[in-house]
Amino acid sequence: MKYVIASAFLFLGFAGFSQSNVNEVLAAGVKDAEKFTDNYLAPVSEGALYSLANGWYNTAESKPLGGFEISIIGNMTSFKDSKKTFELNTADYENLKFQDGSTSKMVSTALGDLEGIGVYVEGEFMGFTTREEFDLPTGLSSEGINFIPSGFLQVGVGLVKGLEVKARFLPKVNTDEVQLGLYGIGLQQEFTKWLPADKVLPVAISAVIGYTHMDGTYDFTNTNVVDGENQRLEVDMNVWNFQAIAATKLKIINFYGGIGYVSGTSTTDVLGTYRVQSGPFQSETYVDPFAFSNKVSGMAATLGTRLKLGFFRLHADYTFAEFNNLTVGVNFGFR
Template sequence: MKYVIASAFLFFGFAGYSQSNVNEVLAAGLNDAEKFTDNYLAPVSEGAIFSLANGWYNTADSKPLGGFEISIIGNMTSFKGKEDKMTFVLNTADYENLKFQDGSASKVVSTALGDLEGIGVYVEGEVLGLPTRENFDLPTGLASEGINFIPTGFVQVSVGLVKGLEVKARFLPKIDTDDVNLGLYGIGVQQEITKWFPIDKILPVAISAVVGYTHLDATYDFTNSNIVDGSDQRLEVDMNVWNFQAVAATKLKIINFYGGIGYVSGKSVTDVLGTYNVRSGLFQQKPYVDPFSFTKKASGVAATLGTKLKLGFFRLNADYTFAEFNNLTVGVNFGFR
């Protein structure tokens, strides 16, 4: 359980870290801030969608009536080397007020997953007839702290019903601190097709269809800026993820192997909420309340290979998923068939 909670804090902690001066972009005006924040946070949302899609199965052999398994599952979704997710090109021609301090017209900058630091920008204009200019640095991301993965963790329970049907539920108990409020839940079903045919009694192989749905909601308070002050500044994230898989596995007594292929689809809605008062520059003294929201959708094919060790009521599994964001899943499982 400690691992699950630690993973949850880290999962949403990246948003707080990377957001430490995103709100300063509001000094460039609402339109510029919205465009930048959308580009900056979109890869994090996409990676989290692919991360939460994992961990729904560790075999294709559905449990019999009354069989159950309790699992503690951790995911590590890698973005190492994915430059297209760690950076984006900021072209000042697409922005109303934001300019680079070195005079560049466009430049590669960091997303919330990246590691580019010290990229200076400015906003200038006139306030009450007097020239004004505000300089600040664009935010960097997770990789600047040596982190190249997005972790998620949760508890999952599976129960066998009849004719190869198994139901699953996953959850993360609500975490509520001064800065972070986070929780998730999900439900899934697994139907073993080989239970319908005589092959179930002949060959040590099972084939199943798995469908899983996960919902995450989280809030992070990131009130921390020298340029923009205000109150109740926070992110609220609402994420829904579906995973559809065809799974095959061996049915041996101790060590088994499994694999699946299917489709992941998800949607993340991020609201930037609170009151923001720009203290200096072109837009000073102009309050913004609940300034904007953006939506990120992600989908794609995912293929998984894994193995499971069974020692009585204790089981340990690990698998690797190949997708837009590759993922390592490790599960510690306890149950009876």
């Protein structure tokens, strides 16, 4: 059942974390499987969107015409305890029941660590009553993973009048099982460049707009976790970040901060043919059984510092939002 984790983490390279029994999910019927998977996966999808939104700037100073910077950016997005669980009420499900007779219970999300929560599905199959029992999946915290990572390359080039264009990308990953790509585009406008006293001002003030797109596919047909053909998960994420930022203008060490708004969506499609092997639905075949989406929006505030040593720069910042984030970057630039 842990295969659902792959849909959240294939873009992080964690597709191998999904090796378990998909048949258990579909044993509850496609509607229950869709509802559970959506609730289970939502927090990690939300956290991933916040993670991808970060890393657009390390100063409020836009580069002059012809100036450029190449950066390697890494994000580590943490999550609150409230994101590790959700309430499963059996009244909201057609077939799923708790083995201990409870009607409502907190269960693990893909970020959580609750284990050993038994459920069952019972019904008629070929005139006989059949019952399928299994445990709900736990999440990444049970594996000692307490953050959501992301990483990419980023380039910034200065244009005119304080305008800088930025681009980010993750080189295309294409293996037998995983296909993955990431790209983004951003603009930074430094308003203090418009002022006559720009050269003597101790701070710079800018606005940044950044858009990031990530898509990926995890093909698990050859893992034999459930009978069928062309079984795959497809993930598509799009996120915008709007920030107003200010920074000091010292020669070596500087400090910067920003405040703004993050908005994004993610869509996950479970595709292929699936033939259920046990339980009351064991005669069912599902084709492209379901898809689900998540949205995020909220304020974000960032504080950071930057060290500049000639062409070489380092920066680190921390963002306070629904999912807090640590960004670290290694930069190489001219002007």
